Amino acid sequence: MKFGGSSVASAERMKEVADLILSFPEESPVIVLSAMGKTTNKLISAGEKAASCVSTVSEMDELAFVKELHYRTVEELGLEKTLIEDHLEKLERLLNGIAVLKEFTPRARDYLVSFGECMSTRIFSAYLNKIGVKARQYDAFDIGFITTDDFTNADILEATYPAVAKRLNGDWVRDPAIPIVTGFLGKGWRTCAVTTLGRGGSDLTATTIGKALGLREIQVWKDVDGVLTCDPNIYSGAEPVPYLTFDEAAELAYFGAQVLHPQSMRPAREGDIPVRVKNSYNPNAPGTLITKSRDMSKAVLTSIVLKRNVTMLDIVSTRMLGQFGFLAKVFSIFEDLGISVDVVATSEVSISLTLDPSKLWSRELIQQASELDHVVEELEKIAKVNLLQHRSIISLIGNVQRSSLVLEKAFRVLRMNGVNVQMISQGASKVNISLIVNDSEAERCVRSLHSAFFESDMSDID
Numbered sequence: 001m002k003f004g005g006s007s008v009a010s011a012e013r014m015k016e017v018a019d020l021i022l023s024f025p026e027e028s029p030v031i032v033l034s035a036m037g038k039t040t041n042k043l044i045s046a047g048e049k050a051a052s053c054v055s056t057v058s059e060m061d062e063l064a065f066v067k068e069l070h071y072r073t074v075e076e077l078g079l080e081k082t083l084i085e086d087h088l089e090k091l092e093r094l095l096n097g098i099a100v101l102k103e104f105t106p107r108a109r110d111y112l113v114s115f116g117e118c119m120s121t122r123i124f125s126a127y128l129n130k131i132g133v134k135a136r137q138y139d140a141f142d143i144g145f146i147t148t149d150d151f152t153n154a155d156i157l158e159a160t161y162p163a164v165a166k167r168l169n170g171d172w173v174r175d176p177a178i179p180i181v182t183g184f185l186g187k188g189w190r191t192c193a194v195t196t197l198g199r200g201g202s203d204l205t206a207t208t209i210g211k212a213l214g215l216r217e218i219q220v221w222k223d224v225d226g227v228l229t230c231d232p233n234i235y236s237g238a239e240p241v242p243y244l245t246f247d248e249a250a251e252l253a254y255f256g257a258q259v260l261h262p263q264s265m266r267p268a269r270e271g272d273i274p275v276r277v278k279n280s281y282n283p284n285a286p287g288t289l290i291t292k293s294r295d296m297s298k299a300v301l302t303s304i305v306l307k308r309n310v311t312m313l314d315i316v317s318t319r320m321l322g323q324f325g326f327l328a329k330v331f332s333i334f335e336d337l338g339i340s341v342d343v344v345a346t347s348e349v350s351i352s353l354t355l356d357p358s359k360l361w362s363r364e365l366i367q368q369a370s371e372l373d374h375v376v377e378e379l380e381k382i383a384k385v386n387l388l389q390h391r392s393i394i395s396l397i398g399n400v401q402r403s404s405l406v407l408e409k410a411f412r413v414l415r416m417n418g419v420n421v422q423m424i425s426q427g428a429s430k431v432n433i434s435l436i437v438n439d440s441e442a443e444r445c446v447r448s449l450h451s452a453f454f455e456s457d458m459s460d461i462d
């Protein structure tokens with residue numbers, strides 16, 4: 001069971017989560033926790049301020065916030081301050097170190113944010129023990145979560161599964177206690193330093209443990225009634241989606257639905273372990289069940305996802321190379337520069353594609369700009385290139401077997417809104433149609449599409 005930051009944001013919430021866990025007395029769950037509430041954001045902002053010397057560390061609002069939140073929680077749960085005192089002192093020393101160096105590297109950033117999960121799990125584990133439920137805290141980087149050394153966005157390596165299983169099973173056999181594991185964190189295999197799995201990475205920690213231990217079900221507890229038909233921040237009338245396949249959930253997450261980490265479905269799919277997305281604020285709501293397959297006979301559209309601020313490239317061949325050579329050359333340029341491509345559409349002499357913003361975001365702004373210039377420079381040796389920024393990908397996740405129906409209705413809605421789609425791609429995944437529009441019109445499009453697909457009588461398209 002994974003509980004996100006919103007589920008463990010205060011002492012009150014932690015008590016409710018404890019009650020929730022105890023309401024499944026016949027189960028022996030493994031618990032994965034994120035940092036409390038907004039702790040991760042505050043820590044990142046504290047690190048940035050420290051590096052730019054905006055204020056002295058001891059007077060920083062962010063540090064005061066994190067200290068106050070954790071001390072208050074400890075006190076309200078009737079626990080000892082000493083539980084987190086060392087971590088908070090070390091955290092302040094680390095921020096002072098960043099201020100001295102005037103440098104906030106990705107490696108330092110991962111170490112800094114790890115304090116959030118290290119403290120939330122210690123507090124929660126101590127609370128369970130206090131109320132008589134035997135629990136044991138684990139730092140993921142100490143129990144075999146082995147990752148690449150891509151700080152801020154590390155990938156879990158295969159060796160993690162047997163290592164984690166060995167450690168958790170071994171401890172359970174020797175001395176049974178509910179494991180309380182830090183989400184989001186790992187250990188780089190070369191550097192041995194703390195890494196993080198990308199924002200929202202605790203979902204991936206949970207599914208990794210699920211696969212490692214061959215669990216019956218993985219539950220991720222959030223602050224929404226499951227995966228919704230669209231981002232509730234764009235449209236508050238979004239409805240829960242009761243069933244999804246791993247493929248649908250993976251596309252949805254990859255194309256920007258913040259509710260699930262982009263890579264989190266991979267271990268669940270490999271282990272064929274159902275994932276249930278539930279609301280810790282409303283446990284009676286059925287949530288979303290994600291499994292290998294589901295009845296698609298009635299399915300048309302499942303969810304609409306928006307990924308903003310995407311860069312698009314229009315690349316038109318100057319016919320210096322044959323068609324095979326052209327495609328190969330274009331993609332080898334992206335490979336050489338380590339930039340991944342999201343959506344692609346080709347004609348005989350041109351390629352339109354979008355660049356994966358998550359890969360670019362993990363780099364400095366200045367670096368991003370020069371990288372894009374470099375891409376264009378390389379491509380211009382064989383093609384005419386048009387770089388288009390501030391685009392959005394609207395992904396229509398659903399039954400691509402019925403793509404003509406989906407497209408007919410989608411394009412009718414977009415035409416009525418005066419929107420011209422700049423690129424369209426229907427991949428082999430059979431669950432996703434992607435449309436590229438301007439950032440400025442994207443939210444309006446999502447709302448209109450939502451109303452057409454989910455709020456009107458669907459009979460006219462069946």
Ligand SMILES: Nc1ncnc2c1ncn2[C@@H]1O[C@H](COP(=O)(O)OP(=O)(O)O)[C@@H](O)[C@H]1O
Binds near residue numbers: 004007226
């Ligand atoms: N399609 C969607 N379905 C549900 N939630 C979504 C969707 N798209 C974006 N969200 C946002 O994702 C949030 C839940 O994810 P997250 O913040 O990672 O939760 P937690 O921190 O509890 O793990 C919701 O509060 C909602 O604002």
Ligand SMILES: N[C@@H](CC(=O)OP(=O)(O)O)C(=O)O
Binds near residue numbers: 003183
């Ligand atoms: N605390 C990390 C990891 C995480 O998964 O958080 P949440 O479950 O609150 O999205 C983050 O904010 O990115």
